Amino acid sequence: MSISAIIMMFIGCGIVWGGAIVTILIALAVDKKNSLKKNQNSL
Amino acid sequence: MRENWQSRKGFIFAAAGAAIGLGNLWRFPFQAYKNGGGAFLLPYLVALITCAIPLMIMEYAYGRKIRGGSVKAFSKLKKKFEVVGWVQVMVPIIVMTYYSAIISVSLIFMVYSLGHALGIINWLSNPGPVMGMVVGSAENAMDLGAGISIYILVAVIFVWVCNWLIVRKGISGGIEKMSTIFTPMLMILMVIFMINAIRLQGAAIGLEALFRPDFTKILDPSIWVSAYAQVFFSTTLAVGVMIAYGSYLHEKADVVNSAFITVFANASFDLIAGILVFSTLGYLVNDMGVEFTSFGTGAGVAFIAFPIAISTMSSNVVIQGLLGFIFFFCLFIAGISSSISMLESFTTAALDKFNISRKKLVSIISIVGLCGSVCFASYAGFNFILDIVDAYVGNIVIAGLGLVEVILISYIYGTKELRQEANAFSDFKVGKWWEYLLRYFTPVLLGVVVITNLFNLVTGLFNQDMAGIISNIVFGWGTVVIMIGASVIFYKRKWTTNAHQ
Numbered sequence: 185m186s187i188s189a190i191i192m193m194f195i196g197c198g199i200v201w202g203g204a205i206v207t208i209l210i211a212l213a214v215d216k217k218n219s220l221k222k223n224q225n226s227l
Numbered sequence: 228m229r230e231n232w233q234s235r236k237g238f239i240f241a242a243a244g245a246a247i248g249l250g251n252l253w254r255f256p257f258q259a260y261k262n263g264g265g266a267f268l269l270p271y272l273v274a275l276i277t278c279a280i281p282l283m284i285m286e287y288a289y290g291r292k293i294r295g296g297s298v299k300a301f302s303k304l305k306k307k308f309e310v311v312g313w314v315q316v317m318v319p320i321i322v323m324t325y326y327s328a329i330i331s332v333s334l335i336f337m338v339y340s341l342g343h344a345l346g347i348i349n350w351l352s353n354p355g356p357v358m359g360m361v362v363g364s365a366e367n368a369m370d371l372g373a374g375i376s377i378y379i380l381v382a383v384i385f386v387w388v389c390n391w392l393i394v395r396k397g398i399s400g401g402i403e404k405m406s407t408i409f410t411p412m413l414m415i416l417m418v419i420f421m422i423n424a425i426r427l428q429g430a431a432i433g434l435e436a437l438f439r440p441d442f443t444k445i446l447d448p449s450i451w452v453s454a455y456a457q458v459f460f461s462t463t464l465a466v467g468v469m470i471a472y473g474s475y476l477h478e479k480a481d482v483v484n485s486a487f488i489t490v491f492a493n494a495s496f497d498l499i500a501g502i503l504v505f506s507t508l509g510y511l512v513n514d515m516g517v518e519f520t521s522f523g524t525g526a527g528v529a530f531i532a533f534p535i536a537i538s539t540m541s542s543n544v545v546i547q548g549l550l551g552f553i554f555f556f557c558l559f560i561a562g563i564s565s566s567i568s569m570l571e572s573f574t575t576a577a578l579d580k581f582n583i584s585r586k587k588l589v590s591i592i593s594i595v596g597l598c599g600s601v602c603f604a605s606y607a608g609f610n611f612i613l614d615i616v617d618a619y620v621g622n623i624v625i626a627g628l629g630l631v632e633v634i635l636i637s638y639i640y641g642t643k644e645l646r647q648e649a650n651a652f653s654d655f656k657v658g659k660w661w662e663y664l665l666r667y668f669t670p671v672l673l674g675v676v677v678i679t680n681l682f683n684l685v686t687g688l689f690n691q692d693m694a695g696i697i698s699n700i701v702f703g704w705g706t707v708v709i710m711i712g713a714s715v716i717f718y719k720r721k722w723t724t725n726a727h728q
Binding site for chain 2: 185186188189190191192193195196197199200201203204207208210211214215
């Protein structure tokens with residue numbers, strides 16, 4: 185594969201797959217924070 | 228009491244399952260291939276950020292605010308706009324009639340793959356005769372006497388029974404439960420297939436063809452139109468599905484991040500499909516000396532190229548058959564997870580207006596839809612009418628509805644109110660840029676997509692013979708007229724619930 189094709193593959197996959205992973209991680213972190221808050225309130 | 232999604236995970240899996248469909252597998256790879264390869268990724272990524280994500284946030288936020296499907300959503304803007312909502316939910320029902328015929332072929336090939344594994348029929352290395360037997364042949368769209376495929380007819384009944392069984396159980400008991408199993412399973416299986424495809428000899432040839440950037444094409448407006456069209460059609464926007472799904476969100480549920488996740492999950496699947504398809508085609512180009520487009524640029528890739536590729540991956544027929552079975556099972560669940568969302572779009576809208584039980588309503592729609600699907604089980608229907616109806620309803624009408632939707636919601640309900648609504652309980656917030664995109668940028672771009680598609684459709688008519696022109700008028704414009712007529716009839720009927728008050 186040519187260098188330009190490899191670079192474009194990494195840019196495309198990196199942004200899209202990276203975007204999916206980052207947004208899922210944000211959702212998980214917020215959910216964790218909310219459940220901790222809930223537990224603290226119930227205590 | 229209106230149902231809610233039981234978990235955020237369930238909602239996202241259902242929404243991603245709705246967006247990810249059979250079209251991802253062949254539409255994105257060939258759009259990229261035809262439009263500058265790697266250079267296409269640039270407009271594609273811009274379109275994701277400026278069109279798909281803003282519209283997804285809008286549909287989720289507005290659905291959650293109104294707590295209703297498209298019909299209720301548009302009638303809340305102004306009574307007479309209710310008819311737009313009906314046209315919007317009519318589209319998925321029309322699409323389902325032919326989409327279920329395509330899912331049926333996956334189902335038939337699943338059974339044949341099992342037959343291959345058991346040594347009953349050896350077909351994977353030469354799928355042409357089996358494909359020919361299943362879909363038959365006809366001279367043109369008007370050749371309705373050519374016959375009907377019993378295979379597709381039986382399979383299409385099974386597909387509709389699956390849809391009926393899932394959707395009649397409602398959101399949490401049916402769609403959420405099935406999506407939580409189907410969507411991650413589909414993702415995992417496709418990633419495994421992709422990794423396997425990259426390992427094939429010649430995969431680099433395919434990936435080079437897919438990703439080699441041709442930056443001379445980047446200033447060509449048609450590439451940008453193709454990228455926006457790809458992103459818009461791929462994410463199941465403007466057909467009432469995401470408004471309906473948003474309406475079942477808990478009033479304090481996140482909207483913004485869920486929209487980002489749905490769009491990125493769908494785009495991730497686009498790229499997985501691109502790498503899978505072109506690695507496999509590269510392998511076939513290297514092994515058999517064929518061209519990348521030898522198997523067409525549509526369903527032929529999945530139903531002809533993949534069986535051949537699978538047959539060459541192992542000399543053991545049992546392994547070949549099982550690989551074929553898993554691959555077509557993936558196609559089947561990708562199709563079913565989208566078709567249940569289409570059925571739900573109409574169901575949610577009709578339940579808002581008419582006092583009828585979900586089970587009864589889903590049964591009626593399923594019977595009517597099945598009757599429509601029978602048309603596409605005919606040889607002329609599957610080989611010709613399907614493409615015509617898809618060109619009119621799947622392209623022109625959906626893009627037109629997207630344009631109307633974004634204008635009506637942005638200018639009548641107001642983007643400021645909608646942004647507050649979207650941001651209220653979200654993991655992170657959208658800024659004013661989102662309002663500018665919805666008010667100015669997205670309508671202009673969707674307008675260009677509509678005009679371009681309409682222009683191509685009309686000018687394309689002049690290149691056809693008389694049978695082509697007549698069949699376009701009868702099946703293309705005819706379907707649009709029937710759809711709008713049915714929408715007006717539903718619009719005229721009285722509300723028998725108090726949902727609009």
